[in-house]
């Protein structure tokens with residue numbers, strides 16, 4: 036099999052394939068402010084941290100099928116401010132409900148009765164129930180065709196729910212955190228069984244190879 040040539044696949048098949056293969060993806064539940072000051076919330080799993088210096092995250096914002104902007108995209112384009120709340124098991128249902136196609140004029144946060152707390156460096160409130168909330172401002176956005184943009188955001192401040200973060204050691208209590216991941220379609224994953232792997236230095240690896248009677252492969 037020569038593999039699948041992506042340009043031969045329909046857009047839907049590419050989406051299905053890539054989303055099912057690149058898993059699990061973390062979920063950003065993004066709050067923004069609309070033009071009237073109402074709090075919008077929507078989940079995005081084309082999301083990840085990109086770097087720590089500067090501290091950047093990336094979000095893949097697809098436009099609606101009629102090419103109009105999602106509320107999140109429009110609000111960030113206007114204000115340049117947003118908050119990413121990480122999604123744990125307890126927040127999963129609310130996250131899913133935030134993806135309901137509420138009319139733009141209706142705040143998901145108000146409709147679903149989600150409690151908010153004020154942020155410090157941005158005007159956009161954060162969700163009180165979130166395990167972690169990242170106050171962000173837009174760094175840049177790149178348009179890819181008429182249908183989507185890649186948003187790069189700078190993380191200004193991180194809020195942690197009580198008991199999850201030791202700020203001296205920066206240790207996150209992963210067992211208490213309980214993040215979920217997005218798989219594909221309506222499928223999500225728990226992250227309940229982490230495992231440890233210690234990485235050897237090259238010298239340690241060579242010594243182990245010799246101890247095991249195996250010769251490290253020579254470059255040809």
Ligand SMILES: Cc1cc2nc3c(=O)[nH]c(=O)nc-3n(C[C@H](O)[C@H](O)[C@H](O)COP(=O)(O)O)c2cc1C
Nearest residue numbers: 077078079080081095096097105106107134135217
């Ligand atoms: C788990 C999950 C992940 C999603 N990821 C994305 C994404 O990465 N990009 C995107 O454009 N839409 C994504 N969506 C769809 C948006 O959340 C949905 O279109 C939402 O209604 C947009 O709301 P807004 O118009 O208030 O911004 C996702 C939905 C779910 C449930």
